[in-house]
Amino acid sequence: MPIVTPISAQIAAEKAGVLAEALPYIQRFYGKTIVIKYGGNAMTEPELKESFARDVVMLKLVGINPVVVHGGGPQINDMLNRIGKQGEFVQGMRVTDAETMDVVEMVLGGLVNKEIVSMINQHGGRAVGLTGKDGHFIRARKMFLRGPDGQPVDIGQVGEVADIDPELVSLLDTRDFIPVIAPIGVGPDGAAFNINADLVAGRLAETLKAEKLVLMTNTPGVLDREGKLLTGLTPQTVDRLVADGTISGGMIPKISSALEAAVNGVGAVHIIDGRVKHALLLEVLTAQGVGTMIKRDE
Numbered sequence: 001m002p003i004v005t006p007i008s009a010q011i012a013a014e015k016a017g018v019l020a021e022a023l024p025y026i027q028r029f030y031g032k033t034i035v036i037k038y039g040g041n042a043m044t045e046p047e048l049k050e051s052f053a054r055d056v057v058m059l060k061l062v063g064i065n066p067v068v069v070h071g072g073g074p075q076i077n078d079m080l081n082r083i084g085k086q087g088e089f090v091q092g093m094r095v096t097d098a099e100t101m102d103v104v105e106m107v108l109g110g111l112v113n114k115e116i117v118s119m120i121n122q123h124g125g126r127a128v129g130l131t132g133k134d135g136h137f138i139r140a141r142k143m144f145l146r147g148p149d150g151q152p153v154d155i156g157q158v159g160e161v162a163d164i165d166p167e168l169v170s171l172l173d174t175r176d177f178i179p180v181i182a183p184i185g186v187g188p189d190g191a192a193f194n195i196n197a198d199l200v201a202g203r204l205a206e207t208l209k210a211e212k213l214v215l216m217t218n219t220p221g222v223l224d225r226e227g228k229l230l231t232g233l234t235p236q237t238v239d240r241l242v243a244d245g246t247i248s249g250g251m252i253p254k255i256s257s258a259l260e261a262a263v264n265g266v267g268a269v270h271i272i273d274g275r276v277k278h279a280l281l282l283e284v285l286t287a288q289g290v291g292t293m294i295k296r297d298e
């Protein structure tokens with residue numbers, strides 16, 4: 001007879017408590033869509049990637065529809081370095097010439113996308129990888145930034161979302177597939193556009209009328225100048241934090257996309273630390289608020 005070591009009553013109660021805690025969240029999100037932005041900075045150790053894949057599969061199995069939008073900024077930088085090029089950013093957006101666009105498509109649409117798809121599938125999910133070129137479902141237009149003098153700055157083949165057709169993603173959801181989306185859009189003439197993944201995730205969450213948008217990154221959330229975690233952020237507070245330089249770089253498109261989603265009807269928007277194991281599960285299925293919550297108003 002196999003020998004079974006009994007776990008202590010206390011550990012058993014703790015484990016049962018955690019599992020039972022998930023019930024109201026499963027009920028609340030059952031049949032609903034959650035858009036998850038998986039940032040390139042959160043894709044570090046294999047163990048973390050695996051915990052992410054398991055979390056996504058688990059959400060799907062309990063009846064929630066996870067839709068993954070991934071980034072891959074650091075992975076693009078690595079590939080650019082290999083061909084002797086240096087990544088260059090303006091206000092958190094990559095300056096994208098024709099050669100860089102090829103690398104972006106190769107890395108995001110190819111390597112990174114397929115790694116995530118394959119990891120989810122290895123854990124029993126049915127993930128399908130897409131870029132906005134598939135069914136032309138993410139239509140883009142060229143993005144112009146404003147320089148300090150108010151003049152437009154041309155950063156090349158960088159796009160903003162013009163329009164998202166939700167049909168393809170909804171179809172995959174209803175057939176129990178898990179869409180995994182690379183942030184590449186298509187212009188009116190069929191050209192590819194490099195779009196910041198936070199912007200795609202935010203617009204997709206709005207278009208799909210998602211219950212929740214979770215942005216997974218490499219900080220505990222939005223931090224103040226002393227490194228303290230800020231939460232319950234509103235448009236007014238964010239404007240002030242950007243103006244005084246507390247929020248900078250890649251956090252700028254992230255927070256503006258989070259705010260837009262909150263203002264445009266996405267029930268809950270969170271920026272969380274993707275370097276924490278099972279951060280996604282903790283965020284969605286427990287009362288453990290990990291990270292910064294964004295609110296539409298005071």
Ligand SMILES: Nc1ncnc2c1ncn2[C@@H]1O[C@H](COP(=O)(O)OP(=O)(O)O)[C@@H](O)[C@H]1O
Nearest residue numbers: 039040041217218219222223246247248250251
């Ligand atoms: N106030 C802030 N709080 C937290 N992170 C900030 C802040 N301002 C700027 N950042 C930077 O934003 C980064 C996250 O954005 P980004 O590098 O684009 O991540 P991701 O690849 O996950 O999208 C952080 O690692 C940090 O360096």
Ligand SMILES: CC(=O)N[C@@H](CCC(=O)OP(=O)(O)O)C(=O)O
Nearest residue numbers: 040071072073093094195196197
């Ligand atoms: C226009 C622009 O900047 N596009 C991003 C797309 C990838 C991305 O957003 O990746 P992370 O989420 O990992 O930062 C880039 O080229 O890096």
